[in-house]
Amino acid sequence: MPNIDISLRIGGEAGQGVESSGAGFATALTRGGLFVAAVPDYYSRIRGGHNFFTIRVSDEPVRATREAVHLLIALDGETVRRHVDRLVPGGVIIADEGLAFDPALLEGKDVRLFSLPLIKIAEELGSRVMVNTGALAAAATAMGFDLEHILSVIADNFGAKGGAIVEANRRVALATADALRERYNLALPWRVPARPAPPRLTLDANRAFAMGAIMGGCKFMAGYPMTPATSILEYMAGHADRWGLVVKHAEDEIAAVNMCIGAAHAGVRAMTATSGGGFDLMVEGISLAAMIEVPLVIYLAQRPGPSTGMATRTAQSDLLMALHAGHGEFPRIVLAPHTPEEAFVCGYRAFNLAEMYQCLVIVISDHYNATSLFTCDPASFDPARVEIDRGKLLTAEALEAMEVYHRYANTPDGISPRALPGSSPKAVYLSTSDEHLENGHITEDPQVATMMARKRLRKLDGARGKMRPPFRFGPAEAECTLVSWGSPFGSVYEAMETLNAQGYPTNMVHFVDVWPFPHEAAQEALGGAKRIVSVENNATGQFAFMLHAYGGIEVQEQILKFDGRGFTPDYVLAHLERS
Amino acid sequence: MPNIDISLRIGGEAGQGVESSGAGFATALTRGGLFVAAVPDYYSRIRGGHNFFTIRVSDEPVRATREAVHLLIALDGETVRRHVDRLVPGGVIIADEGLAFDPALLEGKDVRLFSLPLIKIAEELGSRVMVNTGALAAAATAMGFDLEHILSVIADNFGAKGGAIVEANRRVALATADALRERYNLALPWRVPARPAPPRLTLDANRAFAMGAIMGGCKFMAGYPMTPATSILEYMAGHADRWGLVVKHAEDEIAAVNMCIGAAHAGVRAMTATSGGGFDLMVEGISLAAMIEVPLVIYLAQRPGPSTGMATRTAQSDLLMALHAGHGEFPRIVLAPHTPEEAFVCGYRAFNLAEMYQCLVIVISDHYNATSLFTCDPASFDPARVEIDRGKLLTAEALEAMEVYHRYANTPDGISPRALPGSSPKAVYLSTSDEHLENGHITEDPQVATMMARKRLRKLDGARGKMRPPFRFGPAEAECTLVSWGSPFGSVYEAMETLNAQGYPTNMVHFVDVWPFPHEAAQEALGGAKRIVSVENNATGQFAFMLHAYGGIEVQEQILKFDGRGFTPDYVLAHLERS
Amino acid sequence: MVTVADFTNEIRPTWCPGCGDYGIWNALKRGFVKAGLTPQEIMMVTGIGCGSKMNDYMHINGLNTLHGRALAVATGFKLANPAMKVIVVHGDGDGYGEGGNHFLHAARRNIGLVDLVENNHVYGLTKGQYSPTSRLGFITKTSPRGALERPLSPLALAISQGATFVARGFSLDVNGLADIIAEAMHHRGYALIDVMQPCVSFNRQMDYDWYRERIYKVEDEGHDPTDREAALRRALEFPGGERIPTGIIYRTEEVPSYEEQVASLLAGPLVNQPLWVRPLEEYRELVRENV
Amino acid sequence: MVTVADFTNEIRPTWCPGCGDYGIWNALKRGFVKAGLTPQEIMMVTGIGCGSKMNDYMHINGLNTLHGRALAVATGFKLANPAMKVIVVHGDGDGYGEGGNHFLHAARRNIGLVDLVENNHVYGLTKGQYSPTSRLGFITKTSPRGALERPLSPLALAISQGATFVARGFSLDVNGLADIIAEAMHHRGYALIDVMQPCVSFNRQMDYDWYRERIYKVEDEGHDPTDREAALRRALEFPGGERIPTGIIYRTEEVPSYEEQVASLLAGPLVNQPLWVRPLEEYRELVRENV
Ligand SMILES: Cc1ncc(C[n+]2csc(CCOP(=O)(O)OP(=O)(O)O)c2C)c(N)n1
Ligand SMILES: Cc1ncc(C[n+]2csc(CCOP(=O)(O)OP(=O)(O)O)c2C)c(N)n1
Ligand code: SF4
Ligand code: SF4
Numbered sequence A, B: 001m002p003n004i005d006i007s008l009r010i011g012g013e014a015g016q017g018v019e020s021s022g023a024g025f026a027t028a029l030t031r032g033g034l035f036v037a038a039v040p041d042y043y044s045r046i047r048g049g050h051n052f053f054t055i056r057v058s059d060e061p062v063r064a065t066r067e068a069v070h071l072l073i074a075l076d077g078e079t080v081r082r083h084v085d086r087l088v089p090g091g092v093i094i095a096d097e098g099l100a101f102d103p104a105l106l107e108g109k110d111v112r113l114f115s116l117p118l119i120k121i122a123e124e125l126g127s128r129v130m131v132n133t134g135a136l137a138a139a140a141t142a143m144g145f146d147l148e149h150i151l152s153v154i155a156d157n158f159g160a161k162g163g164a165i166v167e168a169n170r171r172v173a174l175a176t177a178d179a180l181r182e183r184y185n186l187a188l189p190w191r192v193p194a195r196p197a198p199p200r201l202t203l204d205a206n207r208a209f210a211m212g213a214i215m216g217g218c219k220f221m222a223g224y225p226m227t228p229a230t231s232i233l234e235y236m237a238g239h240a241d242r243w244g245l246v247v248k249h250a251e252d253e254i255a256a257v258n259m260c261i262g263a264a265h266a267g268v269r270a271m272t273a274t275s276g277g278g279f280d281l282m283v284e285g286i287s288l289a290a291m292i293e294v295p296l297v298i299y300l301a302q303r304p305g306p307s308t309g310m311a312t313r314t315a316q317s318d319l320l321m322a323l324h325a326g327h328g329e330f331p332r333i334v335l336a337p338h339t340p341e342e343a344f345v346c347g348y349r350a351f352n353l354a355e356m357y358q359c360l361v362i363v364i365s366d367h368y369n370a371t372s373l374f375t376c377d378p379a380s381f382d383p384a385r386v387e388i389d390r391g392k393l394l395t396a397e398a399l400e401a402m403e404v405y406h407r408y409a410n411t412p413d414g415i416s417p418r419a420l421p422g423s424s425p426k427a428v429y430l431s432t433s434d435e436h437l438e439n440g441h442i443t444e445d446p447q448v449a450t451m452m453a454r455k456r457l458r459k460l461d462g463a464r465g466k467m468r469p470p471f472r473f474g475p476a477e478a479e480c481t482l483v484s485w486g487s488p489f490g491s492v493y494e495a496m497e498t499l500n501a502q503g504y505p506t507n508m509v510h511f512v513d514v515w516p517f518p519h520e521a522a523q524e525a526l527g528g529a530k531r532i533v534s535v536e537n538n539a540t541g542q543f544a545f546m547l548h549a550y551g552g553i554e555v556q557e558q559i560l561k562f563d564g565r566g567f568t569p570d571y572v573l574a575h576l577e578r579s
Numbered sequence C, D: 001m002v003t004v005a006d007f008t009n010e011i012r013p014t015w016c017p018g019c020g021d022y023g024i025w026n027a028l029k030r031g032f033v034k035a036g037l038t039p040q041e042i043m044m045v046t047g048i049g050c051g052s053k054m055n056d057y058m059h060i061n062g063l064n065t066l067h068g069r070a071l072a073v074a075t076g077f078k079l080a081n082p083a084m085k086v087i088v089v090h091g092d093g094d095g096y097g098e099g100g101n102h103f104l105h106a107a108r109r110n111i112g113l114v115d116l117v118e119n120n121h122v123y124g125l126t127k128g129q130y131s132p133t134s135r136l137g138f139i140t141k142t143s144p145r146g147a148l149e150r151p152l153s154p155l156a157l158a159i160s161q162g163a164t165f166v167a168r169g170f171s172l173d174v175n176g177l178a179d180i181i182a183e184a185m186h187h188r189g190y191a192l193i194d195v196m197q198p199c200v201s202f203n204r205q206m207d208y209d210w211y212r213e214r215i216y217k218v219e220d221e222g223h224d225p226t227d228r229e230a231a232l233r234r235a236l237e238f239p240g241g242e243r244i245p246t247g248i249i250y251r252t253e254e255v256p257s258y259e260e261q262v263a264s265l266l267a268g269p270l271v272n273q274p275l276w277v278r279p280l281e282e283y284r285e286l287v288r289e290n291v
């Protein structure tokens, strides 16, 4: 059990800087030697609405946020109204002294209000926009957390040129902290003192994936902005010059995926990132990539559909689509990272698999993964850990040693050695979306067509061998086995821990490599389970269906959530019947 | 057993008119009171290659062609080379006397060559292009079939204005027939005399579907040419003015599907037709249609993939794609017609189901269906048989009677009454691809989102009730049960008949309504089967997978064919092990 | 008499304070009133983006569709129900980027609808990436070294492809824009209105002053909107040059709209025609054709 | 010395006898020879259609892609390997219909590739439907009452959007076309070559004589291809008028190509750069950024 386990929430309208303040505070806490899990909740709009950001902080690693909140920073009255009931007994609200809200909301509740001249201080010592700095400083002070870390984050955000702004923020922070100490007795039970610790990262899975992709030698990205995948395109664009990437914001997603196909065909590691609607538009390209056997990586960040759905919310509702997108029959690989660490691994592993099997690799993620921040150990992201395998990419010598070169040679494993166009007079060949001969030229011969279809599909056998078994946690023998994939991991894991602590023996089987479905490993992990409960962020239980259809495993109960919001351990616990 | 069962094949290069001659002959035979099954086989190119057209003719209805051929019309030497081994003992080749081919091909074979001055006669009495008329006339004469029917088809093709051309064709036909009678003894055992009969149709499933769509009140089609769906767009365009249709050849498939969505939203029955690659591009539109709940019909004519694949060949490889296309979770209906008669029914039934459930209906067909001709009874296509059900489309009175109108009202069956935009001041509403309130306006409320997802998915329950059970044929008790869907029907049916005739009790379960999967009916039809063998035109056994995954039915063996060519009864029989 | 209030609903826009979309919002309502149209008579089709939320904030028939596809949906709607006035409202990313192909073909098709593009030269809703109309060198998160592509020239494109009504508005000139909208709503065929719309959050370079310094009205310079060559010259002034022409740049009512030429629509809107346009007996023709 | 034989393979084209694609086939080979390029140095990206089978019939690096998407694939290829000369060859349906958006944006992007469009004003491979460049009134199976949309004007579109090399060829003038191709292959940036290509099977109205009567060479009339206004006027002559200008209509070598401006390509083609462009230790920066 951790010594510290405190949850903090900051809420306000879109445009009030809820997310950036929250992210800044999460980073500051990490710098202060603590561990955070931080989950934003925001509207698909530029202004208005009600956004909030929840930070859970602990002295041990945490992988999910909780429903109950200890400290609430209310940038508007709506925040009080919406979240007051989430406060633990003795919970604290920090707000500007002028904040208008219905006082009845607090009546009869064991809640304290720290009312401060946030706006006044910000305006007097800095500027109005620094009100959030003051609020964070107040929260930090209330928890006994060192202000320096918050100020260091602000300083980093403004960089070298922002000296005056940084100074003003400092004045606002210190003055607000003083005001708080002056007005209120801070004998709160929730102390989060900063502690010395090695440097740690504050990271979301999108960024971790992109980092892994760069270290994995990805050299080309084409994309089109779409929440929640946009941050990958922006990260890659921002890192292009220093890391030798070409990053193209294309005219549409169709162009994006086809540009990637062109670049991959030329011989560089190429990827795109999108969400459901953009992915739909890429489907024809997927089928092309399959036919000409280029390695292609697509990062699919799910959000609730159908159609535009809820653009800034989370879901896991596109799994079966990812499995079946594209006409015709061909192999693909689907990986579902559940943590920033795993997303980083996917970043390079996806390219290895794509090049080894000359096929599409879909990394299926979601809005929760894309935007939630976790404190991570830098060692997990060390470039020295990155392994590269380019599969059957021919060296110049190997190509020269061949009598003739056939790009689509029929081989026992279905993988044809790949020579790059332009690399040699011998490697002048055609690749076509039509069915083709081993030399690449068009054919409609029935025997060749059958042979080629088999050749392509055979690659799946090899790929299946590379799929890792599901991760298993908890006691070997258990009353209940929780099954999950992708982002609900942290919540399910913690629910499992709680259940065991409560004396209900529970274990957990979590899938990251989902296709080709590792059916033997799934059978081994789940074959003997007494009661299987699946947890998914969708309405139809898509992974439970896969377990049934591809693994012969029947799930007894399903905990499904499809309101656009991610899981918490509390939600899992509340919905699990304890027989 | 039929008294007549004769197969005829005409072969030549692309550009030699193989297909139009074959189709004309098939129509002529039908007009002569016979029944045909006629299957073309041609390349995706304008010139060259080897095309052929097989016509099976009988005095009883036939639903498949056979491998063995009695008469071969060789428009080029390649035809002799490729098909001579398909000839039955005593089989006949009709060719121009100048045709160059290796005489060794005929050596030691029980084959007769009718060598005729086809080109000479055509050039002398008409023009070079009429050589096919001569060849058909020769074939007809050899089989004792009345030339008038062939000439009537030619006359119809040229219409009123083609008098001189028709006359020239007549001269060529008669002279060629005379030459044949003069040179050869025509005591062939295969006589196909014309007989009086009520008028019958010569029809492919594309045309039958389009006919059904027009009779079903389809008023709008937008599409983009793509084999093998193009003939639907062309048929609808050609029939637009007389039948009150608006038909738009759009700039691309994305435009096409979205135009249909716009038209359907306005309140007319709208559809598009495409093949795999075009369908891929429509996927985002599918998801939009689901969210705003417009009735939409897509005719998906499959061909082998991935990608361009083999554009003029057949396959059944897009079933699982059709089931899962589009991000997010929403209901859809998938129907797989197996005959022109059923395609006609799909033509109007698809629109009924689409409007009843305000959802997408995919009619999944294929190149075999799209291009094969069968003799059909006109009664099956009688407009009086057509039933129309527009579902919960509000009348003006019903709308007036409502206090307020909410387009997306939450109802027990998930279907919200539909008022058309512009029809009343009361029916001024928003439809949005974003998640929405019952009144249509945007929301991100978690409770509403959950409610709306449930509402939409609930429609599937009602739709499932409308799915017809599979068709069952053959004895109730059998050693073997053949399972199929879509176009292989005729071949499987005939294989079953043969097996029974050979003393191996076999029955057949054939699915047309494939989604929502009618699992109870499937269980009932297949639950007690001793040995289930599935027959599909794909490499991975997609329908067998559906039986397993959705029906709990395990197929013991699969007969899979994925060389781009359709089935024949012979193929099924050759690949079925008779234990 | 129809008034602006008829187009008003209770939903408050979520645009940033100062966003140019507010001006367009007002101009649309006033333009409809000037055109004498009721909410029931209009269908407003939008895409996805900040400005595409327009129909959520109005009392009007609305179809909020896909990013880039509004023109296609609107075309289908118009062909099914040409009795209604159809207006498409969407952003520059939507209309000229993702939806470029539909724009190009709608223009030459002369389909009867108004295509209003809220051209803020940036992607607003996805928080500030460069768009097809962004100026060379515009620095955003997807163009950290500045945009490298020449900005798309929508008016020149439309005129060169045969569009029959091509105009530019400015969101701050609400009445001027309303006038253009009122004219466009009664135009015969496709009408493009490219609207200069400041985005105060993600395109700070092109702020109100930036626009004010450059914008002028072509009518003030004696421009003749029926002169296609002159129109093309005006169209090519921006992007590229330092002056931004606004007003009706090109217009002809001589060209029939697409829907006018469709035979089946002579009998009225499809949606008003019976499912069977002929007596049952005649449908047997369809069967007989196959004998 | 490279010769036409170097580009020849043993596959016989499946085009109709008399098809204009034969002339383009020959012009391509001759053009490459004139440009001094070997098969190894060129990547020919095609779409889907009759003319898109071009690279099946040549000894050359080929990518036969999707209907409408050749430009996008080619752009990705070029950015990954700018050392190679990239030429896109596709039909008018492919390039201007399905692929219209990529055309539009490639033109303003000035991406360094040649875009040769076999413009037969019809869909050949799918057997004769009208295309975006078909003339008004053209009767086909999808336009039984004649095409209702004004034909797309590719040259005007390209010039109006900032293209830097815009030309028109005629498939019968093999040498003239070869010259244009040779020039285009060394152009800095995007080069459009719209080729008048008779389709003898599905566009019988626009037969060889029809073209011969209308086609002229702009160089014969003293046209200055560096004059953009004059170029735009020439471009607008067809479709629309009765004269078809051919030759290089517009050209400038002053504008940098897209790929020239991409920082990461200064170190050479991506495909020749190591997977890691810096020592391992430096990659730790990426990790430290997140502390
Ligand atoms: C197919 C698809 N791709 C991407 C997106 C994400 N997206 C939403 S709005 C938008 C850009 C908006 O820019 P613009 O059209 O200029 O409108 P603005 O927000 O500037 O008004 C994008 C890329 C989407 N919804 N759908
Ligand atoms: C996405 C998609 N839509 C449609 C098709 C079918 N198709 C193949 S070629 C073609 C048109 C060819 O016309 P064009 O591009 O002008 O080339 P041409 O045959 O005239 O040379 C079409 C529509 C396809 N292959 N893919
Ligand atoms: S981001 Fe720009 S376009 Fe969007 S609402 Fe704000 S100011 Fe308007
Ligand atoms: S159909 Fe037309 S474009 Fe195609 S090969 Fe024949 S002549 Fe050429």
Ligand SMILES: [Mg+2]
Binding pocket: C049, C091, C092, C093, C118, C119, C120, C121, C122, C123, C124, C131
């Ligand atoms: Mg914009």
Ligand SMILES: [Mg+2]
Binding pocket: D049, D091, D092, D093, D118, D119, D120, D121, D122, D123, D124, D131
């Ligand atoms: Mg063409």
